[in-house]
Amino acid sequence: MTIYGNSVSGNCHKVAFVCDRLGIPNRWLEVDFLKGETRTPEFLAMNPAGQVPFIRFEDGRLLAQSNAIMLYLAEGSDLIPADAFERALMNQWLFWEQYSHETAIAVRRFHAFVLKKPDSDIDPALMEKGNRALGVMEGHLATRRYFVGEKLSLADLALVAYTRFAHEAGFDLATFPHVRDWVKRVEDDLNLTS
Template identity: 60%
Template sequence: MTLRIYGDTKSGNCLKVKWTAERLALPFEWIEVDILQSQSRTPEFLALNPAGQVPAVILDDGRALAQSNAIMLHLAEGSALIPTDAFERAKMLEWLFWEQYSHEPYVAVARFQVSYLGKPVSELDAKLLERGNSALGRLETQLKQTPYLVGEQLTLADIALVAYTRVAHEGGFDLSLYPAVQAWISRVEAALGL
């Protein structure tokens, strides 16, 4: 059985799983699930992932796994995308947890509301933009110090965070304010062949 990835190509959370599989040269089948058409709410999909969210995967052995960062960690186990040094691995995990709590809820949500729901940036909740810019500022601070989030090498933290950061402008964020972030986006995109 081949790895099957259920995802929506509009979703950074789905793309980061796809990019991880591609980076690791894992063969997979991509199954498009259009969340705007409620395709993640069908009985068939809910049997796969009762949370009704993408991404979800069916592993080679037939087991299902959901949540983008959990999937990435599983796929990359033993690879260079996860540092072998315990502290560096913990720093990578720190960024992964931060991404889901302090970055994605603001940057991705603003992008979704503007790009997919057609909401003008001027009508976004001011907290979304404030917290999204705060997240981008946090990335800028780190990326002025190191080429990648955990130092000198690409890790899952970079793949996870580049997914929505590279399209932050679609949510009303001005990436030109964050030159170190822009340079990092270019490095990560080049490393992933995007």
């Protein structure tokens, strides 16, 4: 299996987290979207959306979108709760991550950290939206160690991917101590370093 990804992308990290945690062999192919490598005719023939991550299996099948990839790779593992309601809760957080979290924290990080734009050139609504998302996480984590159930799930992997780099977007996790502690816990579970 080949992962087409970019090392700066939290969405790509999510796929790597699952592979590393479950011991899934893979080959990482670094794709530089800043150099237009996701817009070449060859790339678009494989993934018309022109995004990373996506994976190519040995048999030629392709799969895109980080959360869809994670769900497929983790099928049958302990990263997906066995209980139907807990699975639904995990999916709830996966959808929320892509709609309410990633669209603020990842986007602001891209502008601030990757493109090196000054704050004055970044939409100020992104900071408000990101802090609101972190506030939702803070409230949820005030009474639990993980997002669903009593152990690590795909919800944690999805949400930690950009949260662990929120400081690169200008967010201060010191004001969200439950989130900060959860990030450290998940990083330890995954044997990551910040």
